[in-house]
Amino acid sequence: MTERPVPAETARGSADGGRSGEPDGAGQADPSISRRRFLTGVATFGAAVAASSAVAPALLTAAAPEARAAPQASATPQASATGSAPREPVTKAAHQWCMVIDLRRCDGCQACTMACQQRHELEPQQTWIKVYPMTGASGETYHMPRPCMMCQNPPCLYVCPVSATFRTPDGLVLVDQNTCIGCRMCMAACPYEARYFNWTAPPAGPRLPLPPTPEMPVPQRIGTVGKCVFCADRLPHGELPACVAGCPMGALYIGDLVTDVAVNGTGDVVQLSRFLDTNDAVSFKPELGTHPRVYYIPGHGQDLGESTP
Amino acid sequence: MTADLLRARRSATDAQAVPAHPLPVPIPEVREAALRPFGRPGRAYWVLVGGLAVVVAAALVAWIYQLREGLAVAGYNDQAFWAIYMADVITFIGVSYGGAVVSAILRLTGATWRGPLTRIAEATAVVTVLVGAALIVPHLGRPDRIWELVTRPQMASPIVWDFIAVTTYAATSIAFFVLPLIPDLAIAREQLGARLGPRRGRLYGALVGRWSGTPAQRRVLRSALGILALLVVPLAVSVHSVLGWSFALTSRPWWHESIWPPYFVVAALYSGVALVILVVAAFRRGYHLEHHITERHFVHLAYIMATLGALYLYFTFADFLPDAYVGQPGVETVFQAVLVGRFAVWFWLFVAAAGVIPLALVALPATRHTLGIVVAAGLVVPAMWLKRMLMVTVPGTYERVAGTFGTYHFTWVSVTITLGALAAIPLLLLLLFRIVPILSIDEMEELAALTGEADLRVAPQPLAAGAPTPAPIEGHQL
Ligand code: SF4
Numbered sequence: 001m002t003e004r005p006v007p008a009e010t011a012r013g014s015a016d017g018g019r020s021g022e023p024d025g026a027g028q029a030d031p032s033i034s035r036r037r038f039l040t041g042v043a044t045f046g047a048a049v050a051a052s053s054a055v056a057p058a059l060l061t062a063a064a065p066e067a068r069a070a071p072q073a074s075a076t077p078q079a080s081a082t083g084s085a086p087r088e089p090v091t092k093a094a095h096q097w098c099m100v101i102d103l104r105r106c107d108g109c110q111a112c113t114m115a116c117q118q119r120h121e122l123e124p125q126q127t128w129i130k131v132y133p134m135t136g137a138s139g140e141t142y143h144m145p146r147p148c149m150m151c152q153n154p155p156c157l158y159v160c161p162v163s164a165t166f167r168t169p170d171g172l173v174l175v176d177q178n179t180c181i182g183c184r185m186c187m188a189a190c191p192y193e194a195r196y197f198n199w200t201a202p203p204a205g206p207r208l209p210l211p212p213t214p215e216m217p218v219p220q221r222i223g224t225v226g227k228c229v230f231c232a233d234r235l236p237h238g239e240l241p242a243c244v245a246g247c248p249m250g251a252l253y254i255g256d257l258v259t260d261v262a263v264n265g266t267g268d269v270v271q272l273s274r275f276l277d278t279n280d281a282v283s284f285k286p287e288l289g290t291h292p293r294v295y296y297i298p299g300h301g302q303d304l305g306e307s308t309p
Numbered sequence: 310m311t312a313d314l315l316r317a318r319r320s321a322t323d324a325q326a327v328p329a330h331p332l333p334v335p336i337p338e339v340r341e342a343a344l345r346p347f348g349r350p351g352r353a354y355w356v357l358v359g360g361l362a363v364v365v366a367a368a369l370v371a372w373i374y375q376l377r378e379g380l381a382v383a384g385y386n387d388q389a390f391w392a393i394y395m396a397d398v399i400t401f402i403g404v405s406y407g408g409a410v411v412s413a414i415l416r417l418t419g420a421t422w423r424g425p426l427t428r429i430a431e432a433t434a435v436v437t438v439l440v441g442a443a444l445i446v447p448h449l450g451r452p453d454r455i456w457e458l459v460t461r462p463q464m465a466s467p468i469v470w471d472f473i474a475v476t477t478y479a480a481t482s483i484a485f486f487v488l489p490l491i492p493d494l495a496i497a498r499e500q501l502g503a504r505l506g507p508r509r510g511r512l513y514g515a516l517v518g519r520w521s522g523t524p525a526q527r528r529v530l531r532s533a534l535g536i537l538a539l540l541v542v543p544l545a546v547s548v549h550s551v552l553g554w555s556f557a558l559t560s561r562p563w564w565h566e567s568i569w570p571p572y573f574v575v576a577a578l579y580s581g582v583a584l585v586i587l588v589v590a591a592f593r594r595g596y597h598l599e600h601h602i603t604e605r606h607f608v609h610l611a612y613i614m615a616t617l618g619a620l621y622l623y624f625t626f627a628d629f630l631p632d633a634y635v636g637q638p639g640v641e642t643v644f645q646a647v648l649v650g651r652f653a654v655w656f657w658l659f660v661a662a663a664g665v666i667p668l669a670l671v672a673l674p675a676t677r678h679t680l681g682i683v684v685a686a687g688l689v690v691p692a693m694w695l696k697r698m699l700m701v702t703v704p705g706t707y708e709r710v711a712g713t714f715g716t717y718h719f720t721w722v723s724v725t726i727t728l729g730a731l732a733a734i735p736l737l738l739l740l741l742f743r744i745v746p747i748l749s750i751d752e753m754e755e756l757a758a759l760t761g762e763a764d765l766r767v768a769p770q771p772l773a774a775g776a777p778t779p780a781p782i783e784g785h786q787l
């Protein structure tokens with residue numbers, strides 16, 4: 001079963017507050033917010049039980065309703081079996097960035113990987129966008145670029161102990177490498193293996209005269225985790241991410257769910273919602289409820305859902 | 310009516326309270342044995358302490374090297390992001406549970422044979438939890454920022470739960486160790502007199518306070534210990550549950566199992582009891598405590614260990630069966646690697662060394678003696694580390710998009726740090742028992758008075774008040 005992507009008419013994305021990852025309280029049915037509340041509620045409840053092992057009945061009854069109510073809230077955004085698209089609350093954010101990857105066009109040349117590594121001065125094994133050779137259910141082979149999915153419901157964010165991983169109002173999941181303690185819990189949690197650690201000091205390269213920021217984390221910092229950032233420093237200026245610009249096949253599109261436009265590196269401009277709809281776009285591992293912001297257009301009958309290892 | 314009943318019941322318990330807790334009678338032999346490590350140590354002691362200190366120092370050097378070079382020198386890579394240090398943390402904090410809970414449960418159930426074991430068990434619990442918590446430091450990529458767990462905790466993260474649970478548990482287990490020390494230190498101060506030395510004297514003075522062993526003071530101490538014993542059990546459960554949830558809250562195959570938290574709790578108890586057996590056996594031998602710690606104590610501990618071992622094997626089976634039966638993609642691959650694939654040798658070695666052999670050694674009357682039990686415990690502790698290593702590394706190295714396995718390589722850095730942590734446990738215990746009595750004197754004397762010497766093969770010899778005569782300590786110069 002695959003989940004249909006979010007048509008832009010109904011979905012203008014969700015904002016998850018500021019960089020600290022705190023809920024902003026505005027989006028009422030935002031899956032990430034309700035799940036955060038749920039998790040925090042459960043955590044508080046657990047801590048309360050641990051702290052007062054001579055269990056105080058008052059605490060129990062106080063914490064329980066929140067914990068009970070939350071799962072229903074977190075269940076609302078799930079796509080139902082009948083295929084209706086998940087609805088998201090209206091947001092005032094100017095953009096909701098997403099990516100569309102046309103698997104029919106990708107020929108596996110890895111130009112995207114190299115463009116990204118060059119721009120971010122990465123080690124060869126740090127493939128923030130990685131092109132996987134895949135084999136479909138009927139034995140056919142194809143290539144699948146995998147950037148960070150910029151999940152709307154990012155498991156990596158929930159498990160970060162110090163909020164080093166945060167979500168911007170524009171829907172990007174970023175890492176503050178000045179905060180990350182290097183526990184790698186997020187690497188354990190990411191279902192897409194999109195996170196890469198700096199096991200050694202980053203290679204010395206030609207440096208920008210600017211300090212690294214979460215949007216442009218160059219140079220990487222030893223002992224912290226890094227990942228695809230959608231070239232968040234370029235997007236506000238209308239520039240394409242390095243991988244999108246570097247893809248000679250035009251297989252990668254950067255898109256915006258608010259303005260409903262997507263662009264690739266070979267000059268194609270499409271209406272995002274129609275492009276996704278007419279091409280039967282799917283998400284990767286939709287059964288995990290992460291609600292990726294990367295949509296794949298399958299060309300060979302691939303099922304990126306549960307049958308993928 | 311009810312008030313009458315209550316009052317009647319209260320007075321009944323008050324009446325019982327007197328015979329239930331008779332005042333302890335000093336037993337010189339116990340006092341001598343408990344203070345034996347205080348004597349001038351022989352050469353073997355210094356060789357041992359020196360050797361262990363060298364290993365710990367080597368681990369510190371390795372850690373500094375790792376700090377400068379990055380975690381790559383410990384064998385980590387992007388396909389093996391959690392490995393040996395995680396297994397170490399779980400193992401060391403796990404064995405701490407054994408000491409604390411053995412002591413707590415034996416206290417709560419009023420097992421009278423516990424007397425000579427509680428001090429060693431509680432000290433082991435404190436030392437191992439401190440070492441285990443310290444091992445979180447080399448595990449982190451940026452230990453210099455560890456304080457952020459206090460200043461900006463994100464409460465939904467299992468790492469924060471770990472942090473809270475481990476610190477709470479460590480503090481409680483320290484209190485659980487220190488409280489029963491109060492009467493013992495008072496006794497030791499009285500026994501040793503001027504030979505206590507100024508530093509121990511100051512420490513003892515601070516801890517003992519105005520303790521004089523009056524019945525009222527004893528009642529307070531007893532109820533405080535009862536509360537702590539009650540607290541330690543759920544706290545330790547919480548520690549190992551949240552450690553389990555650090556894995557179970559991800560969607561990785563074999564980690565995402567609802568059975569993992571209780572599984573971790575049982576694993577901790579099992580390996581912990583085994584470690585208590587090893588530590589007790591080592592100190593019994595080193596300080597000639599055979600008179601107080603007898604084979605009977607080992608057999609009792611071995612029964613507890615075997616019960617937990619059987620439970621752990623059952624959990625292992627229950628962990629595998631449902632997913633192995635259904636065979637979901639991913640889970641199937643990982644289970645195949647563990648049960649029949651490239652990790653199968655290690656897994657079945659674990660089944661033998663932490664399952665079949667120790668259970669058989671305890672079950673068969675022919676091997677159910679001190680040596681057999683120590684061998685069984687000596688197998689269980691490393692085999693449980695191996696099991697944790699498999700549980701951490703196999704799903705951790707499984708690449709979930711490509712469906713392939715990465716590799717973790719042991720390096721001298723990670724092995725040295727692990728061995729250093731291992732060496733720190735006996736080292737700290739050897740040093741600790743130079744400061745605190747190795748047996749809980751007061752508890753043993755109280756239990757002896759309670760059971761009428763049934764459990765201690767020592768005749769009661771009340772000393773004349775005000776004339777403490779320290780027993781001569783054989784072979785040691787105070
Ligand atoms: S490694 Fe860094 S970003 Fe990842 S969970 Fe730990 S602190 Fe957060």
Ligand code: SF4
Pocket residue numbers: 147148149150151154155156157173189190191192193194195227290
């Ligand atoms: S793909 Fe992974 S790293 Fe990216 S947002 Fe989702 S969980 Fe986080």
